[in-house]
Amino acid sequence: MARTGDDAQQFSYAQDKLTFLLTLVPYLIDHGRVSVATAAAHFQVSEKQIRDAVSLIAVSGVPGETTQYQHGDLFDISWDDFDERDEIVITHMVALDDSPRFSAREAAALIAGLQYLQSLPENVDSGVYSSLMDKLARGASESPSQVAIASTDATGALTELRAALERGVQLEFDYLSSRGSQEHRRVDPLRIDSDNEDWYLRAWDHRREAVRTFRLDRMTSLEVTDEPVTGAHDDVVLGDRLFQGAADDLVVTIELDPSALSLLGEFVSNLDTRALQPAQSDAPGAGAGRVRARIRVAHIHGLKRVVTAMPSAVTVIDPPEARAAVVEWASAALAQYE
Amino acid sequence: MVSSQKNPPAPVAVEERLFSLVLALLATDAGLTKNEILSTVQGYRQRYDPAGDNTSLERQFERDKDDIRELGVPLETTEPPGEPGNNQSLRYRIPRAAYELPADISFSDAETTLLNLAAMAWREGSLSRESQRALLKLRSIGGDTSEPVLGYAPRIRTRDAAFDPLSDALSRRLIVSFPYLKPGDAAARLRTVSPLALVQHQGRWHLKGIDNGVGEPRTFLLSRITGPVKLSRQGFELAPGTYASSALEELDEIWESNLAELEVRPGTDAAVRLSRRRGAEPGDGDRVRLHFTDVNLLADELAGFGPEVRVLGPAHLVDAVVTRLRAAVRMHSPAPEGEAG
Structure with missing residues (x-):
């Protein structure tokens, strides 16, 4: 090995x-x-x-x-x-025979990491975490830096997913896509990914015969079946990127405030930051320092949500259908207040 | 670095010089003076000029001291009695007991697995290097951290550009300044802050610090820091305390006291996701009540759900959502101009 x-x-x-x-x-x-x-x-x-x-x-x-x-x-x-x-x-040997202590930041990083993991439904009682954090603090040369992560109640589905992964059995659930359509899925679970407070399942989707990423909070009627997974899927390489672009993706030009990059969430992984261009000053809504970028999205529905959430930070420039989709989405919402 | 020596010294790798420095300082009980270090320790002695000016070598030593201290190596300075204030007679040493991991600290396989997972969660930003170093130290005492934890790939995001410089300033106890855009203000204002803690709450990083402009503690959202974080050379005294956990408690209290009343369209993304959120309370019919910490962050999110959600209250949340929706319509209609130009 x-x-x-x-x-x-x-x-x-x-x-x-x-x-x-x-x-x-x-x-x-x-x-x-x-x-x-x-x-x-x-x-x-x-x-x-x-x-x-x-x-x-x-x-x-x-x-x-x-x-x-x-x-x-x-x-x-x-x-x-x-x-x-x-x-x-x-x-x-000379001078050195024992292992060094952790630095304040090293201990802090692991302690904060443990705080984050406390939401995982492992069979670990909280005493294990606190004794571990205590050992890290005692093993540090200075008191650990003040970095902390609030523990969250991870969604209940996590326990079932974890069980399915361990037993190597298939899962069934209803999934609401960001298009708004509800579909029944049968999958071989591969891995549970998280991104701060958001949890995802990476799984082999039987009908699509491909790896797909599912948000846990969009799954309903989850059922852990007794049927074993269809294969080990050893050939599947799961990268860090949750979403991969595809050839039939829609290419959209957006204009954004560079400081809003961090707010774009999952879309940021699709964004080639090297391709950022300074925005034209006469472009609609252009503010100082805004940049243009072309991103690939599977469809406009996910993007229109992001853009409507932060219209002052991100604007869709092209194609016109994408701009129209944002207007339609926001107008329909506004109509509720008029 | 111009050398007038006849035989230019063979270069010694940085890690060899640092390693030799740690060994020399661990081996001495009485401590070594700066001059003794520069003239005898591997990596310095090759460049030491007994008759001349060693200013650049001294600066190198100052940087090296910072570098090894950052690794958690306790480098002590002692002043010999009778010679106070004499910089040249300061003695440096690494006290063994403060350097070595206490002998009673060991980690079981299950604990090592958890620590491995905790380190894995830091896959980006400066704390990923810190966690990798911590894992090396774990392996040093025998912990087998190579076993992958099947099934999980947790990740703590530090997308905010301000995170790395702030965590650096936090551990070095340095005052920082940064432009901060408070919601509702037209422009960002420069803040000067003594950092106390960095905490993640509801998936967002916050800085707790003393705002030196008002002399009071404040909480800053990292995503509202609009420009570079500048570290000053000025340190500040920080009494030991549980700043991080009290910052989280404060945020939790704010979260608890704010309640939004929503109507969600059944079967939509909003209905599925919002009603399953922590602390979400189902109301009559399609109503959901949600706790929140920041009205503007929640308004961003709710505006994104478009017609799937209607905000019933509080009034300032309704206003904030409507403002966003109007802006989205305004910015995207009619067709863009100036495309050709």
């Missing part, structure tokens, strides 16, 4: 490389003898990264009494084992 190549994390910053060295040494000392492959798999780095780090550790040490980095002032390894058997044995 050695991880090499693409799977390995690369450290781009000297601080991360230093952390790797400071964490690798205690691990090696603890293990007495460990193969390069095992250490690489454990730290999820390439074997080359382990070899490079060990080679550096073996010539590192303290200035010592002579301030000349004499032999006894340096780490040493068994070079025969290293060169011939690709195994690491530290034979002499």
Whole structure:
């Protein structure tokens, strides 16, 4: 299970490389003898990264009494084992033998992450979370930074989805698309994704014979069947993007305030930020600093909702049908108040 | 960095210099003076000039100190008795007990799985690097964090550009300034703030801080910060406290006290999603009551639902929704002009 190549994390910053060295040494000392492959798999780095780090550790040490980095002032390894058997044995150590504490921010990041996970319907009682957070705080060199995430009541469907995933069975539910049409779906669940407070199911849709992303809060009449999933779907690669563009997508030109980019939510993943163009000053509603972009959307219905929510930040420029769809949507809503 | 030496020193990698610095400071009980460090520690000594000016090397040391402190390495400075105020005689060391993870801290497999998932949730922004470093430290004590947690891909979003600089300022306790657009104001106003906490509530990041303009604590929505966050060099004293949890409690109180009355069209997206929201109370017929923290954020969302929802109250929420709907109509009709130009 050695991880090499693409799977390995690369450290781009000297601080991360230093952390790797400071964490690798205690691990090696603890293990007495460990193969390069095992250490690489454990730290999820390439074997080359382990070899490079060990080679550096073996010539590192303290200035010592002579301030000349004499032999006894340096780490040493068994070079025969290293060169011939690709195994690491530290034979002499200096100054460092235990693992470092967490920094205030590192502890804070994990604590906030745990707070976020508390909404997951795992069989973990809250005592486990609080004892973990307490350990992280005690294991930090300073009190953790004040970062917190409100725990949310994740929708009840999560428990059932989780059960279906674990048992490897199919799911059935009614799904309301953003077009407004209700359809019955039968799927093989693949993964539960979240994006802050929004939860999604990535699943193999039987009728469409493709992977689809479903918002949990749009599912109704959810049923966990007893039928096993139709395949392992090992060939399916689930990226981080929840929604993928398709060839028959509608291309829409929008104009937006760059500071509103973060508000566009799921649409932002479809937006090629390199293609942003400064807006023409005579364009309707153009304000200072607005930019134009072309985005691909599956249909206008999702976009018209976003645009109607934030008309001062995002405007549809083209095509005319898309502009008309926004006007129709907003006018129908306004009619209720007149 | 011009070197007048005859033999230019062989370059030492940054991580090697930092690693050697940590080792040297861990090994000393009495501490090392800056001069001892610069003249003897690997990575500095090659560039040290015993007879000349070491200003750039000293600056390098100052930056390195910041870098290793950021990793949670406790770098201590002591002033030898009898020589107060003499910068040259300050001694630096890393006290072992404050450096090492306490021996009684260990993590079970189940705990390691949760921590792995917690780190995975930070897939963007500066805290993703912090969590990856925390995982390295976990692996150091043997925690096997390689096992993927099947079935989940949680993600905490930090889409706001202000998040990274603010979290940096928060941990370094530095005063920041940023342009902030308060709803209803025509233009953003520059605020100078001592950050106390960053909290996510209802999926939105908020900064709790002392607004130095009024000398009082305020809560800022990160999405309303309209320009770059500037970190000053000025620090501030922060008494230890539970700023983050009290900020969340305050937001919860506001959420609790605000109630919107809506009518949703059955079978629509609005009906399905709004009625299942946390704290949503079904009313008579197609009515739903929702708690909220910010009238403008809720108005954005409700306007987006278009004819699927009619807001019955409170009045300022109705006004805010109608304003958005009118703007949407105005901005999109008639056909755009100036396309050719």
